[in-house]
Each structure stands twice: as structure tokens, then as C-alpha cells.
Amino acid sequence: MGSDPLNLDASAEWAGLWWLPDDPGCRVPGVLRYEPECGLTLSLIGAFEDRITTTPTPGVLMVHEGRRTWAVIYGAADQREISLFGCFPNRSQRTFGARVKTPDKQTIVATAALIGAHVGSEDEEAFSATEVSVEDLGHWAASTVFEGFLSAPSGRPDGSGTISVKPMELQSVEVDGTEFTLMHRHTLPFFDQRRGGTIGRMVDTAYIRITRREASSLSDAIGYARLIQDLIALATHRATGVIWIRLKLVPNDAVSESGGLRPERNVDVLYSPYVVGKHDAKAAAHHHVFFTCEALSFEEVIPRWCEMYERLQSATNMVLGLRYAPARYVENNLLTAVGAAEVLHRGYDIDEPPIPSEDFKPMREAMLAQVPEEHRSRLRGSLRNDPTLRDRLYALADRPDQEALSALVPDVDRWAKRTTRARNDLAHEGRTPNHELEELMAIVDVTTAVVLLNLLNELGLSAERQREIVRDHPQLRATARNAQNWLSTSEVNS
Template sequence: MGSDPLNLDASGEWAGLWWLPEEPGHQVPGVLRYEPECGLTLSLIGAFEDRVTTTPAPGVLMVHEGRRTWGVIHGAADQREISLFGCFPDGGQRTFGARVKTPDKQTVVATTALIGAHVGGEDEAAFSTTEVSVEDLGHWAASSVLEGFLSAPGGRPDGSGTISVKPVEVQSVEVDGTAFVLAHRHTLPFFDQRRGGTVGRMSDTTYMQITRREASSLSDAIGYARLIQDLISLATHRAAGMIWVRLKLASKDAVSEDSGLRLDRNVDVMYSPFVVGKHDAKAAAPDRVFFTCEALPFEEIIPRWCDVHERLKSATNMVLGLRYAPARYVENNLLTAVGAAEVLHRGLDIDEPPIPSSDFKPMREAMLAQVPEEHRNRIRGSLRNDPTLRDRLYALAARPDQEALSTLLPDVDRWARRTTRARNDLAHEGRTPNHELEELIVIVDVTTAVVILNLLNELGLPAERQREIARYHPQLRATARSARDWLSKSEADS
């Protein structure tokens, strides 16, 4: 069994025997295959019963419409236990009444596989630790065990130098009984001798290790992976692919003879995340990263992110959704960006009623008294003392560092008015006749940027760093230029 985690961007194959947990005596040979583009497919020589059947009387079998699915399938392949979850049949070949009796064939699709353990369900608390590797995590961590030195006496390189490994200080923090550790896994020096030369290599992999006081489940692990993935996506302002997820199974029968302590068994998770990470792809350019652990120390950012991710989950999902699955139509982007702003404002708990509640209630009753009784219930629902969309946009613009906000958006009033009109026209009329396509694109970009600045502000990003982002981040600089062209003070609303 290899010690390296199984990358989600690499194909895999496991040949062995497979069975349903409730029927361990009925084992079917087959091959499980994983492809990054297609997911998990189990090809069986034989079959599990996938028809919906009942036995109303002895010797009588009734077959009903529909197909069976299986929550869990267990297997033993390549000297490892395997658990498959979310399984359903996807074709095959049966030999009922065939002239020559041959084995049935069946294809089963699974959503998730655990390579290394038999578990009864995705919610079974069977794991002690979750380990996660995400694209650009090492860049965000701003730490490495590798150090390089070039010799340059007198300021002139002399062709000599060294690459060395030096352990870095472990960074960890506990949040509500869960420990988050920023860990490193590195290789020893390796010299690859080729016919035309020799290549020396060492590699350092940064990953997050999450350990709860109580055991966790596969569902918990996927949730932690998503938590870290979203953090890196926000920090780098692009989709962060999942490279690998590994669990630690505290096996009762795995005991060290030397120490008598329980040993954790590695369990690899194979599934189809939003984006499959490419571990060999180039990292994000430094000028496109909003923040790293140099700007916000690891011990501070993780507790804040856990709070923000839970408290503002809907707004975070909406704005990051534009990174993971960018809509191809500006109308979709408009509704998503403005919706994220509205949801964020509600989540920040700053929903001050425009009219004091003590004044609004008698006003509402006086207005309803003028409405015929048969229409009163309908009108009552429309008389609300909530902030308007424009009110919410003004409030969001007032929260981040104002110098950073003014760099990005020179005229808050015009942005709020034009954004409100575009959203209302689209929602109520199904079109935006008062806006050019280019202006709609600018409104989407500016509104997205305002939401992101608010999220960064909630995380405690220093004001100076907010200003640097607004001034120097390539995408936000382009957004600021477009805002000056389309959302300037010189043009009045029609």
C-alpha cells in the first residue's frame, strides 16, 4: 500500500470481489475504475439484483417497475477494503433463456469510494482525522520546508548553490473542539539520471489536517474539504480544485508492537468535486491573490473563516459560484451578483428598518383600514418595513475601507441606482431596456467586487491590504477603470 494519497486528477483501477453488506455471502468479481472526467464505475462479471421484486407467496416472484439502487457496496480489491456509496445500475447484460449459459454483466455507477475501509454509511462516525489538499494551498500558506541558496560573491553568481529541507514550525488552531493544522509532506532528494543529463528533485506538499475531539464521518470530511476549498477560492479569486482527500481510520486491530498504541490507517476518498485539482499546474500569480497567511496569520484566519463561512454561507456560495461555474449570460450573472449582495446584507444582521417600528405599525393599520376587506390580506403582505435593494447596496458600500472602496467605485450613488434599476427591470419586465450590455457587465463586476471586499473586511483583512487589492489586483483594476467609464458622476439616470 503506497503512502502517497490518491490524486483526484489521476485514473485508478481496483480489481476484486464486491458484495452488498446485507448479503456478504454473494460476492461478485469485478473492476472499479475511476476517471477524473467520468467519476466511478464498477464493471461486474455477474450482477446484483436490480429489479424491484416482492414474494407474495412461496415460490412466487413478482417484478415491479423501477430499478433498485444501493446505498453501500463493499469490496476487497488490490489488498484493500473498499466502500462505495450512492450506487445505481447503469446497464449490463443478462442471460435469461440464452442458448449458452454465460455470466451476467452489470455496470454500477457510484458517487463516492473509500479506498481502505469498510464503512456502513456516509454518516457513520468512523474517522479520527481528515486531510485535504487544494490547489494553491501552499501558495496561500506562505511557508515551505524547501530553501534555496545561490552563491553570488561580489554580486556575481558563480554557478553554485544549494536546495535544502528545513522543517517549518507547525501552525495549528482549535475552533469549537476541532483542531486545524497546516502540515507539510516532502520527499527526500532524488536524482533522475537521464541519457542527456541528470535532474535533481525534491517536492513539498502543503495540506490541511482537521481533527475533531469526537469521531467524524465521510459527510463531515467532505464538509471540511469544502470549507478549505472555499477559503482558498476566496483568497485567490479563482476556482480552487480539490487535489486529494484522505481520512484516518482508527482501527481497533491495528496496534503497534513497540508502543502498544493504535495506528491510524489511511483511507483515500475518490469522488467528483466541483473542480478536480491539477496538482502539476502552475500556481496562481502573486498579484492575483487577495491574501495569504502573511497578511492574515493562520491562527487568526481559520477561526474567522469558520464563523464567516457558517454565518454568511449563502452569500459566499453565490459569489464563489461565479468562480466555479461562470454563467455564460450576463442576466444570470446579474441576478447572482445582486442576490449575493442582498443575502450578504441580511446575513450581516444590519437590517435596520427604514421607519421605526413604533411608527410603522400604526401607519400600516391606518392604510389597511382604507382597503376593502376582500383585498386586505393581499395588501397586508406587501406592506413591509424592509430596506430596499438600494438601501442594502449603500450599506454594503459603507462597510469596507473607504479608500479602497473609492478606488474601486468612484460614485456609489450611481452604482446603487443603476444596479437597482437593472435588477428590477430584469426581474419585473424580463429585460433591461435601459442598460447597454457593457454597463450590465460592469454592474456585475462592481457588485461582485463590493461583496468580496465586504467578505474580506469581515475576515479582518487590514485596511492597507484592502487598498492594495483595489489598486493593484489586475481584475479589480480593470473593474475600476470600467466603473469610471460607465458609472461616473457625469451621466444622470434616464
């Protein structure tokens, strides 16, 4: 199986020598530390020159305001090459003129690191494959190498049974020249002797390998990690963290002296994603998950998600942002949820002007003719032939399965009307005097749920599964009750 990847939720450190790529002869000892909460910090015994200086004339050194940063720093530690990217000095301690001469000290912060290779930049295409593990991936994939059997003669368990490892058939799909493969790595059997008993265990980890026809970069790898991370966040309806990223580096001398191909070298990535995955945390509860690969196969969902992700990324980012970093105030969440609905509708690229263009243009010119010339340019920008927010909300309500939508939003007319009023009041007046707090919260939850239902429908989730989600998911059941209580004409009039 080889060495395990470096988990982003585990601390680590490397003591070695560090240098700038354009000055390999000047190597400074130091320790690189990674902490999940703080990121990457390089502590040097010695220092790189971080002052910004010029020499206008020989013998004259001018020191300018600011501090130097470094795109890349190389290192060698624990028999591995290390590349640090986006580096800037955090603290420097110089000893010029000190009574007792001691080494300089310098602390450098880096935004990302490659453990196992020297690479010139985050965009250098030096890797043959990217491997990504994120939280709940195995649960979503509905795939494991383990099989369990309980012995039950005469219909009753007798206390015996087995757990076995079975070979897994690879699931793979190609999207625009990039291959996505669902893979597993598992540990060998391990018996942990405790004073009170013995624990036997194995660990199965699901991950996705992404292989392009051409080489890829660190920036590409982080982009792929986010692509997978956001897919699982949508499927599980909760924030999803990145557990590890590993790259495959093919050496320049890919052919060995014996004529055979050299194995690809593992290169681990350390950086600070917006959520760090906890590899030992409990998986999402089954009834909290919108869908797994049992409902929509891996080979189906990956191509659809790749296409959707590019086309609808802004709307996806906004609605998933309510999972990753929910605002403390309902007004922020209102603008985010309604903004996601507007952006999603625009992303469908189905806008039809409410008034035919051939009719609207002469109407606009006739109206502008009645306006003093000095105000025409200002008014011209206000006369737009676009769908209103209410039009867009109605259009979104028409796209998912209608039985599921009606269970979620029993009164579409009132939801669209009250949502539009709340957003307009907040955006134009800076407050929402016509809505109670509970109604605003209901608007946020219902609008978010409508956007999510649209994304699931666009992904190809069946009408039956959409109905099951609205009926069985605890949060969507609560959202439907709030919609009935606060966004239903019958309840308002009762």
C-alpha cells in the same frame, strides 16, 4: 512518509471481489475504475439483483417498475478494503434462457468511495482525522520546507548554490473543539537521468489536517474539504480544486498484542468535487492573489473563516459561484451578483427598519383599512418595513475601507441607483431596456467586487491590504475603470 494519497486528477482501478453488506457470502468479481471526468464505475462479471420484486403468494414473483439502488457496496482488491456509496445500476446484461450460457454483466455507478476501509455509511463516525490538499494551498500558506541559496562572491553569482529541506514549525489553531493544522509532506531527493541531462527534484505538498475531539465521518470530511477549498478560492480569486482527501482510521483493536498503540490506517477518498484539483498545474500568479498567510496568519484566518462560513455561506456560495461556474449570459450573472449583495447584507444581521416599528404598524393598519376586505391579505404581504435594495447597497459600501471602496466605486450613488434599476427591470419586466450591455457588465463586476471587498474586510484584512488589492489586482483595476466609464455621473454627463 508512507504511501502517497490518491490524487483526484489521476485515473485508477482495482480488480477484486464485491458484495452487499447484508449478503457477504455472495461475492461477485469485478473491476472498479475511477476517472476524473466520469467518477466511479464498477464493472461486474456477474450481477446483484437490481429488479424490484415482491412475492404476493408462494411461487408468484412480481417485478415492479424501477430499479434497486444500494447505499453501500463492499469490496476487497489489492489487499485493501473498499466501500462504495450511493450506488445505482447503470447497465445490466442478463443471460436468462440464452442458447450459450455466459456470465451476467452489470455496470454500477457510485458517488463516493473509501479506499482502505469498510464503513457502513457516509455518516458513520469512524475516523480520527481528515487531511485535505487543495490547489494553491502552499502558495496561500506562504510556507515551504525548501530553502535555496545562491553563492555570489564579490556580489556576482558563481554558478554554485544549494537547495535544502528545513523542519517546519507546525501552525495549528483550535475552533470549537476542532483543530486545524497546516502540515507538509515532501519526497526524498530524486535524480532523473535524461539523454540530454539530469534533473534533480523534490516535491513539497502543503495540506491541512483537521482533528475533532470526537470521531468524524466521510460527510464531515467532504464538508471540511469544501471549507478549505472556498477559503483558498476567495483568497486567490479563482476556482480552486480539491487535489486529495485522506482519512485516518483507528482500528477497533487499537492496542496491539504487545501493548502498544496500533498506527492509524490511511483511507483515501474518491468522489467528484465541483472542481477537481490539478496537482501539477501552475500556481496562481502572486499579483492575482488577494491575500496569503503573510497578510493574515493561519492562526487568525481559520477561526474567522469558520465563523464567517457558517453565517455568510449563502452569499459566499453565490459570489464564488461566479468563479466556479460563470453563466454565459449577463442577466444570470446580474441576478447572482445582486442576490449575493442582498444575502450578504441580511447575513450581517444589522437590518434596521426604515420606519420605527411603533410607527409603521398603525400606518399599515390605516392603509389596509382603506382597502376592500377581499384584497387586504394580498396587500398586507406587500407592505413590508424592510430596507430596499438600494439601502442595502449603500450599507455594503460603508463597511470596507473607504479609500479602497472609493477607488473601486468612484460614484456610489449612481452605482446603487443603476444596479437597483437593472435588477428591478429584469425581475419585474423580464428585460433591461434602460441599460446597455456594457453597463450591465460593469454592474455585475462592480457589485461582485463590493461583495468580495466586504468578505475580505469581514475576514480581517487590513485597510492597507484592501487598498493594495484595488490598486494592484488586474481584474479589480479593470473593474474600477468600468465603474468610472459606466457608473459615474461625471462620465454620463460629459
